[in-house]
Amino acid sequence: MNREKKQGKVYLIGVGPGDPELITIKGLRFLKRAEVVLYDHLIPMDLLKEVSRSARLIPVGKKHGAHSMSQDAINECLFHEAQRGKKVARLKGGDPYVFGRGGEEILFLKARGVDVEVVPGVSSVIAVPALAGIPLTQRHLAMTVAVASGHVTEDNDPIPVPDADTLVYVMCVSDLDKTVKQILKKRSAGTPCAVIENGAMPGERVLVGTLRNIVHKSRTAKLVAPAVFVVGDVVRLRARIFTKRA
Ligand SMILES: C[S@@+](CC[C@H](N)C(=O)[O-])C[C@H]1O[C@@H](n2cnc3c(N)ncnc32)[C@H](O)[C@@H]1O
Incomplete structure (x- = not known):
């Protein structure tokens, strides 16, 4: 019996601004395969139709300063899901590293040994x-x-x-x-x-x-x-x- 723990991974995906067709081919590919999806309020919501039916959707949106989940809680949630061996898509409007706090999230996860990959997006x-x-x-x-x-x-x-x-x-x-x-x-x-x-x-x-x-x-x-x-x-x-x- 294979007792090896399944390795989770977080994909930090920039989905572009507004228009769902502005996500990259790579971003869409990882999104379709994801088992857990965390998304901000500025992403084009039509993209969620691309997610697998069995995937868990977690809105973490920040609207006009009103955070539905704090940055610390988002970091912990990404870490927790990756620890459970899940493929996690973290969707961000535009590009994750342009005023998107993508750097903070990736540093947090890397410091804890989580496998993370960034998929650049078309910035607003x-x-x-x-x-x-x-x-x-x-x-x-x-x-x-x-x-x-x-x-x-x-x-x-x-x-x-x-x-x-x-x-x-x-x-x-x-x-x-x-x-x-x-x-x-x-x-x-x-x-x-x-x-x-x-x-x-x-x-x-x-x-x-x-x-x-x-x-x-x-x-x-x-x-x-x-x-x-x-x-x-x-x-x-x-x-x-x-x-x-x-
Ligand atoms: C927190 S920053 C995130 C930027 C994002 N990472 C990017 O690369 O586009 C949010 C800001 O991006 C800009 N923005 C994002 N999407 C936009 C859109 N569809 N139209 C106009 N501005 C947009 C606005 O200035 C908004 O306040």
Whole structure:
């Protein structure tokens, strides 16, 4: 009789932003084989139809700061399921390592000897502007890109504005006014910018403006999360590039 304990494994899978077809072939393959699936609220829920009927689904979603499961509890749950010999798919919106706490989870599991594999995903940072007709770089116009968090906590001023032609802020909605104020220390009020809400999803909205008026436009439009804020001359290209998707 084989008494060897079945080895569990955790797959940290980036599923892309919004559109279920933006998961990678590898990510989908591991998802289909999973015995336990932990998922965030920002993943496209249609992907759960791909999961095996016998698999256990565990929502661990974090919505507007209200965690349904703490990060510590998520780590422990991943560890526990892997210890039980399960194939665990940990689904994360976009890419696991771009503001996704994937690094924390993998370090936790590796420190405990768990077999873990990361499957990179299409990050909202790149895909959401792309679908809105905004390339992040363009020869002669933008040769550098910086990605930052627009979330400001009580003991944390907005982060210094990176030196890059194109700036992309995630988690930008609640503190957009503070972020814009900070950017205005370095860039002119006429700098083009855009906020893209619910990118790659049916309810997608794109607000285009300048640093002078984007906060007002966002308030008037009652902007909600998730949204990505893009700043720089590349935003002007949208007028020539964007075509409605089928
Ligand atoms: C915690 S971060 C996770 C980012 C994710 N790991 C990635 O690579 O896209 C969540 C932020 O990503 C952005 N985001 C994710 N999905 C989005 C979408 N479909 N449309 C617009 N922004 C999105 C928003 O800025 C949101 O606040």
